[in-house]
Amino acid sequence: MSQTAIIYRMVTPEHTCPWGLRAVDLLKRKGLKVQDHHLTTRAEIDAFKAEHGVQTTPQTFIDGKRVGGYDDLRRHFGLRVKDKKALTYTPVIALFGMAAAMALAASWAVYGNVLTVAAAEWFIAFAMSLLALQKLKDVDGFASMFLNYDLLAQRWVPYAFIYPFAEALAGVLMIAGALMWLSVPVALFIGTIGAVSVFKAVYIDKRELKCACVGGDSNVPLGFVSLTENLMMVGMAIWMVLKPASMAVGVGH
Structure with missing residues (x-):
């Protein structure tokens, strides 16, 4: 039985969060059932952050447990997370x-x-x-x-x-x-x-x-x-x- 993921992400008339889109795509590629909740106003976004004690969106919950943002989701699946400060060729x-x-x-x-x-x-x-x-x-x-x-x-x-x-x-x-x-x-x-x-x-x-x-x-x-x-x-x-x-x-x- 596939797991269920609930994601809350910013989708306002002015801005659609790219990390939210990437998180939804990753969840679907991993075979999870996704319940996609849009935060459409600044009031909704601020209220969600205050309720869950987080600083950023998107936030993903898998089977009722909060995983976190996009980078946290990659770590959850054992995927590499890019270090923006790391030296690279x-x-x-x-x-x-x-x-x-x-x-x-x-x-x-x-x-x-x-x-x-x-x-x-x-x-x-x-x-x-x-x-x-x-x-x-x-x-x-x-x-x-x-x-x-x-x-x-x-x-x-x-x-x-x-x-x-x-x-x-x-x-x-x-x-x-x-x-x-x-x-x-x-x-x-x-x-x-x-x-x-x-x-x-x-x-x-x-x-x-x-x-x-x-x-x-x-x-x-x-x-x-x-x-x-x-x-x-x-x-x-x-x-x-x-x-x-x-x-x-x-x-x-």
């Missing part, structure tokens, strides 16, 4: 994965083949542009985190605010294969300073910091990922200068 894995997919797609569209030199070039240029996009979403937040470890920014604060735009400029120009006289020095400059800064902070000073590489609100640990980002820019700049003349037609051609 998920943002950069997703970003580099998307950059790779875009590069392979572009190579396929242009050359009819995914395994080309241009695909590798596009991958780095797309990754640079996407990383810059993450920083540009909140330049102030990025700068605050960046100032924790970048050697040039610590000596000249405006560089922390210039960096995302410089990375975006270099990335976009490298995608287009245009103005290499500008994009190559920019990538080489910011990449070299970044690599040295990260190496010193992590591997010499042994500091445990968050990486600003995917924006100022990230929980990505500073280390290999940020070092890789900077070394990719340096490597791309050097490659664009040294690659064979027969191939020197720009990334986008």
